[in-house]
Amino acid sequence: MTLSQLEVGETGIVKEFTDLEMSVKLMEMGCLPGEEIKISRIAPLGDPIAIHVSGYQLSLRKFEASTIILQ
Amino acid sequence: MKADIRVALVGNPNTGKSTLFNILTGLNQKIGNFPGVTVDKKTGFCLLPDGRTAEIIDLPGTYSIYPKSKDESIVFSVLADKAKGMVPDLIVVILDASNLKRNLLLYTQIADLKIPVVVALNMIDVSEKAGITIDVNLFAQKLGVPVVPISARKIKGIDQLKTTIAYANKIALQQDTIDVEAIAPRLIAQIQNEYKTDNPYFALQLAHQHETLGFLTTGESDRVEQLEKEHSFHSQKAQATETIARYNFINDLLYDTVKKPETAHDETVSNKIDKILTHKVFGFIIFFAILLFIFQAIFSWSAYPQELIGDLFLWMQSAISKALPAGPLVSLLVDGVLAGLSGVLVFVPQIAILFALISILEDTGYMSRVTFMMDKVMRKVGLNGKSVVPLIGGFACAVPSIMSTRNIENWKDRMITIMVTPLVACSARLPVYTLLIALVVPDRNVWWVFNMRGLALTAMYLLSIVSAIVVAFVMKFILKSRERGYFIMELPVYRMPRWKNVAFTMYDRSKTFVLQAGKVIIAVSIILWVLKSYGPGDKFAQIDKTYSQPRYTQTMTPDSLSKVIASEKLENSYAGVFGHVIEPVIKPLGFDWKIGIALISSFAAREVFVGTMATIYSVEGDADKMESVQQKMHSATNPDTGKPVFTLAVAFSLMMFYAFAMQCASTVAVVYRETKDWRWPAAQFAYMTVLAYSASFIVYHLLK
Numbered sequence: 147m148t149l150s151q152l153e154v155g156e157t158g159i160v161k162e163f164t165d166l167e168m169s170v171k172l173m174e175m176g177c178l179p180g181e182e183i184k185i186s187r188i189a190p191l192g193d194p195i196a197i198h199v200s201g202y203q204l205s206l207r208k209f210e211a212s213t214i215i216l217q
Numbered sequence: 218m219k220a221d222i223r224v225a226l227v228g229n230p231n232t233g234k235s236t237l238f239n240i241l242t243g244l245n246q247k248i249g250n251f252p253g254v255t256v257d258k259k260t261g262f263c264l265l266p267d268g269r270t271a272e273i274i275d276l277p278g279t280y281s282i283y284p285k286s287k288d289e290s291i292v293f294s295v296l297a298d299k300a301k302g303m304v305p306d307l308i309v310v311i312l313d314a315s316n317l318k319r320n321l322l323l324y325t326q327i328a329d330l331k332i333p334v335v336v337a338l339n340m341i342d343v344s345e346k347a348g349i350t351i352d353v354n355l356f357a358q359k360l361g362v363p364v365v366p367i368s369a370r371k372i373k374g375i376d377q378l379k380t381t382i383a384y385a386n387k388i389a390l391q392q393d394t395i396d397v398e399a400i401a402p403r404l405i406a407q408i409q410n411e412y413k414t415d416n417p418y419f420a421l422q423l424a425h426q427h428e429t430l431g432f433l434t435t436g437e438s439d440r441v442e443q444l445e446k447e448h449s450f451h452s453q454k455a456q457a458t459e460t461i462a463r464y465n466f467i468n469d470l471l472y473d474t475v476k477k478p479e480t481a482h483d484e485t486v487s488n489k490i491d492k493i494l495t496h497k498v499f500g501f502i503i504f505f506a507i508l509l510f511i512f513q514a515i516f517s518w519s520a521y522p523q524e525l526i527g528d529l530f531l532w533m534q535s536a537i538s539k540a541l542p543a544g545p546l547v548s549l550l551v552d553g554v555l556a557g558l559s560g561v562l563v564f565v566p567q568i569a570i571l572f573a574l575i576s577i578l579e580d581t582g583y584m585s586r587v588t589f590m591m592d593k594v595m596r597k598v599g600l601n602g603k604s605v606v607p608l609i610g611g612f613a614c615a616v617p618s619i620m621s622t623r624n625i626e627n628w629k630d631r632m633i634t635i636m637v638t639p640l641v642a643c644s645a646r647l648p649v650y651t652l653l654i655a656l657v658v659p660d661r662n663v664w665w666v667f668n669m670r671g672l673a674l675t676a677m678y679l680l681s682i683v684s685a686i687v688v689a690f691v692m693k694f695i696l697k698s699r700e701r702g703y704f705i706m707e708l709p710v711y712r713m714p715r716w717k718n719v720a721f722t723m724y725d726r727s728k729t730f731v732l733q734a735g736k737v738i739i740a741v742s743i744i745l746w747v748l749k750s751y752g753p754g755d756k757f758a759q760i761d762k763t764y765s766q767p768r769y770t771q772t773m774t775p776d777s778l779s780k781v782i783a784s785e786k787l788e789n790s791y792a793g794v795f796g797h798v799i800e801p802v803i804k805p806l807g808f809d810w811k812i813g814i815a816l817i818s819s820f821a822a823r824e825v826f827v828g829t830m831a832t833i834y835s836v837e838g839d840a841d842k843m844e845s846v847q848q849k850m851h852s853a854t855n856p857d858t859g860k861p862v863f864t865l866a867v868a869f870s871l872m873m874f875y876a877f878a879m880q881c882a883s884t885v886a887v888v889y890r891e892t893k894d895w896r897w898p899a900a901q902f903a904y905m906t907v908l909a910y911s912a913s914f915i916v917y918h919l920l921k
């Protein structure tokens with residue numbers, strides 16, 4: 147299951163990434179394996195999404211969220 | 218001013234770094250360039266409690282030492298470039314106390330470079346309110362550096378920070394954060410050996426960033442590349458390993474020092490605001506309402522100061538012409554320099570207002586929500602959520618807007634934004650449109666409420682936005698990009714704007730505009746003045762001779778006589794000659810050589826069109842009154858056919874030309890400055906000219 151499949155309000159724990167380049171950027175922003183992510187909201191047009199991670203809010207595109215595999 | 222100690226400010230975006238910089242330096246700051254790149258370098262001076270002076274350098278906000286944009290790449294270059302002498306004696310790392318975890322990543326990277334560090338724990342008031350307790354002493358002890366809790370917004374803890382800077386140790390005392398050597402032991406050892414550095418993290422950064430570091434020679438960079446191959450070093454994998462190790466360190470550190478309630482208060486408030494501001498329906502309504510407000514503000518609030526500036530220059534010009542004897546030097550001063558200067562300064566009110574509003578939107582955190590909402594639409598046409606700001610700014614002036622594209626990380630998105638921004642109807646086009654629309658469109662209402670002239674003007678604005686989007690869409694397929702586009706962006710919590718920052722941004726942008734655009738516009742104005750004031754052969758002398766005959770001097774008033782002479786001279790000047798030369802080219806668009814002169818002189822600034830028309834048609838009385846220019850243009854007839862020159866077809870064809878053509882020397886200059894490659898402004902000039910010519914041609918032949 148990937149992060150992009152979660153609904154608003156649902157949470158998941160990061161397991162691994164499918165894309166190395168993207169994972170480097172995501173990890174720098176605090177999306178690390180073992181970290182809990184909550185979907186805060188989805189942009190009015192359905193993409194990007196806003197997530198709550200490491201104590202703050204981060205937005206990323208659905209495609210980017212789909213590279214994050216959850217436990 | 219000479220500084221005793223050099224201090225660099227480093228921190229994540231949205232941590233109050235600029236606010237702290239402004240507090241430390243006051244208005245005692247200047248903006249320059251980092252050598253070789255076009256990133257603004259903000260430096261200022263701060264008096265320390267021990268009587269010494271510190272030079273403070275504000276480095277661009279970044280989440281990591283690994284750069285994602287041009288601005289961010291400066292951070293490591295400054296901290297590492299020993300040859301240029303920019304390396305600071307001390308680094309102040311600003312951490313957001315309410316969001317320590319992510320903020321600490323950058324700290325651990327900076328700390329490992331082993332330059333002396335002081336930590337400023339900013340927004341300590343916000344984090345206390347949110348119920349976060351930080352054991353500052355233990356935190357400082359574990360890091361091995363001084364930690365000063367401050368609130369830049371409320372100006373608390375600043376004196377203590379200054380004292381700490383003054384008495385900071387000259388040698389780096391920070392604890393190691395991670396085992397850097399373990400990431401690539403043999404490669405690091407070899408680079409350390411060859412580049413004579415005792416710092417393993419510096420060696421590792423050379424391996425990661427050697428391609429973009431200006432201070433390495435090509436030979437050195439190639440050697441690093443070769444070493445990487447030998448030791449099969451994979452930059453991204455190494456970076457991933459490093460980041461995970463750093464967060465492990467951070468988690469351990471925070472476990473002992475920070476106690477946090479389940480959900481922070483600030484964020485729940487922010488969430489409530491977001492429910493409305495990024496709502497499916499209200500979100501867009503509010504966004505468009507704000508756009509409309511900005512639009513209104515740019516035009517209505519700036520009208521009065523603009524008029525004032527215009528009047529001031531007119532007064533100065535007439536005062537100088539009266540006080541000094543007429544001659545080429547006075548003419549150069551009045552019609553060249555002062556006219557050019559007035560053309561620059563008249564835009565300052567609009568730019569100041571635009572950037573004040575943009576900085577309020579950015580400061581409150583709303584701008585990142587705009588990006589969040591618009592990203593999907595903008596991406597479809599090859600732009601980025603962040604392109605919205607420069608495009609809105611384009612309604613005032615393309616020059617500062619193009620400068621504001623620097624925060625777009627993706628190269629391709631940034632280039633496309635730069636390429637299409639000049640298509641947006643900037644305020645210099647407004648006087649041209651107003652004049653031409655009033656000339657041919659009747660002042661009547663249709664469907665009771667809509668004024669026809671208003672509709673025509675609105676259509677020109679809509680056309681500009683549509684054309685920018687279409688061109689961006691086309692360029693999306695033309696430009697090839699090596700980078701992958703991504704959109705990983707922090708949504709900061711909503712905050713009240715910091716009015717001092719707003720005022721400062723306003724001042725800063727206006728100053729940059731005056732200096733950047735000003736130079737070019739004044740230079741072009743002087744060249745145009747020469748072209749308009751001198752002509753080939755002895756034509757000018759002949760004109761003077763002809764009009765000194767009694768049949769002119771006795772029948773005409775001195776004022777109208779001098780107007781006729783000016784008009785006649787312009788016809789025979791080099792500008793007039795050029796107008797005649799390009800006439801065959803612009804004839805298919807419905808333009809004659811007189812319009813040709815106006816097109817050429819508009820290259821300094823588009824609104825010069827009105828003034829040139831006034832001279833060509835030797836407008837009597839107050840030449841700067843739109844109405845008098847209009848009347849003259851209205852009664853102008855073609856000497857060959859006897860029909861009026863400015864028909865509906867010609868006026869609209871001319872408007873199309875002004876809508877699309879790159880008649881702005883300052884924009885060309887700023888595009889070069891931002892891209893560092895002449896091919897970009899050249900390509901832009903070429904495509905816009907083709908677009909302008911085709912649009913004018915089509916419109917002229919449709920309406921004829």
